[in-house]
Amino acid sequence: MQDIVQQFVERMGLMMEADGLPRSAGRIFGFLLLAEHPFSLDELADELQVSKASVSTNARLLEQLGILERISSPGDRRDFYRMRQDAWERVMEVGRRRWEAMRVVLSENAESLPDEMQDAKHRLREAAEFHGFLLGEAGTMIERWRAHKRAALAASDAAAD
Amino acid sequence: MQDIVQQFVERMGLMMEADGLPRSAGRIFGFLLLAEHPFSLDELADELQVSKASVSTNARLLEQLGILERISSPGDRRDFYRMRQDAWERVMEVGRRRWEAMRVVLSENAESLPDEMQDAKHRLREAAEFHGFLLGEAGTMIERWRAHKRAALAASDAAAD
DNA sequence: TCGATCGTTCAGTATTGACTGAACGATCTG
DNA sequence: CAGATCGTTCAGTCAATACTGAACGATCGA
Numbered sequence: 001m002q003d004i005v006q007q008f009v010e011r012m013g014l015m016m017e018a019d020g021l022p023r024s025a026g027r028i029f030g031f032l033l034l035a036e037h038p039f040s041l042d043e044l045a046d047e048l049q050v051s052k053a054s055v056s057t058n059a060r061l062l063e064q065l066g067i068l069e070r071i072s073s074p075g076d077r078r079d080f081y082r083m084r085q086d087a088w089e090r091v092m093e094v095g096r097r098r099w100e101a102m103r104v105v106l107s108e109n110a111e112s113l114p115d116e117m118q119d120a121k122h123r124l125r126e127a128a129e130f131h132g133f134l135l136g137e138a139g140t141m142i143e144r145w146r147a148h149k150r151a152a153l154a155a156s157d158a159a160a161d
Numbered sequence: 162m163q164d165i166v167q168q169f170v171e172r173m174g175l176m177m178e179a180d181g182l183p184r185s186a187g188r189i190f191g192f193l194l195l196a197e198h199p200f201s202l203d204e205l206a207d208e209l210q211v212s213k214a215s216v217s218t219n220a221r222l223l224e225q226l227g228i229l230e231r232i233s234s235p236g237d238r239r240d241f242y243r244m245r246q247d248a249w250e251r252v253m254e255v256g257r258r259r260w261e262a263m264r265v266v267l268s269e270n271a272e273s274l275p276d277e278m279q280d281a282k283h284r285l286r287e288a289a290e291f292h293g294f295l296l297g298e299a300g301t302m303i304e305r306w307r308a309h310k311r312a313a314l315a316a317s318d319a320a321a322d
Numbered sequence: 323t324c325g326a327t328c329g330t331t332c333a334g335t336a337t338t339g340a341c342t343g344a345a346c347g348a349t350c351t352g
Numbered sequence: 353c354a355g356a357t358c359g360t361t362c363a364g365t366c367a368a369t370a371c372t373g374a375a376c377g378a379t380c381g382a
């Protein structure tokens with residue numbers, strides 16, 4: 001693996017770890033972000049110097065988070081992983097589900113509080129309202145991002161030529 | 162502690178744990194979300210059945226995340242913690258800082274990649290662009306939230322009377 | 323059907339992370 | 353200044369988590 005790739009992979013491992021995910025998952029993410037083609041489990045295990053079992057678990061985690069996708073070639077029983085083209089939209093979608101779960105909990109508890117806890121009820125309502133607000137904003141944001149992406153990246157790539 | 166409070170506190174502990182934070186921090190958060198008045202370290206340790214050392218560490222963590230604030234009364238050497246009134250705006254601000262850090266890393270690496278890695282460079286540029294986009298959106302979102310909050314909560318409280 | 327090669331799962335292990343109790347410095351009171 | 357009471361820090365302990373190697377079922381070609 002090239003030195004600059006290795007360095008970037010480690011960096012992503014640390015940043016994902018700061019977000020509460022396994023460092024290995026971050027390394028897989030970093031590696032595939034730079035990969036020129038899809039990689040199999042064994043190839044990833046070899047490149048990242050970890051066991052196939054670890055790659056299997058963490059790659060599946062990233063797949064569930066909407067970051068990776070698994071592709072298969074005819075005549076090849078192996079699965080190959082690569083970044084999803086719409087990875088970032090998917091990440092935002094996963095975030096929305098978490099916010100929705102939080103909103104539900106906050107909202108239900110706000111209404112079930114006894115009447116003498118007015119302050120608490122008010123704070124819970126505000127918290128629930130905030131998460132509902134986030135939910136809505138994130139929804140429209142995905143569409144704005146699609147438009148933004150086309151414009152921004154066209155300009156960026158043109159500038160590089 | 163009332164049963165309904167205890168249940169909510171545990172719930173918040175689990176949800177924060179799913180977000181990668183210590184469960185104890187989540188419990189403090191949940192408890193103060195329902196608290197009718199600020200609490201000292203010793204009171205929190207007593208209520209949540211954990212050591213004062215643990216409360217000290219986790220409360221400070223929540224303070225850094227912009228969720229809690231520490232207040233002091235004249236003639237009392239103790240510090241008291243309570244939810245910040247603008248906790249959610251602060252949380253969003255902290256998120257923005259993380260996205261900015263990520264954007265910088267992605268952007269720098271995109272430009273330092275060798276020319277033969279065109280695909281990787283394109284993906285990194287897109288990833289950096291996404292985080293920059295998030296950054297901008299979150300900025301304007303804070304202002305929209307302030308307006309939204311006033312309208313929504315006024316209606317909500319009125320309906321409850 | 324046999325052997326080879328996938329991906330996944332699982333028990334065991336190592337490492338990381340959280341919590342505790344004690345010690346400490348700082349700050350106030352008597 | 354002595355004693356008390358804060359909050360923080362730190363070494364030690366305990367629990368949770370991630371990783372590994374081996375075993376397993378599934379799938380395919382010979």
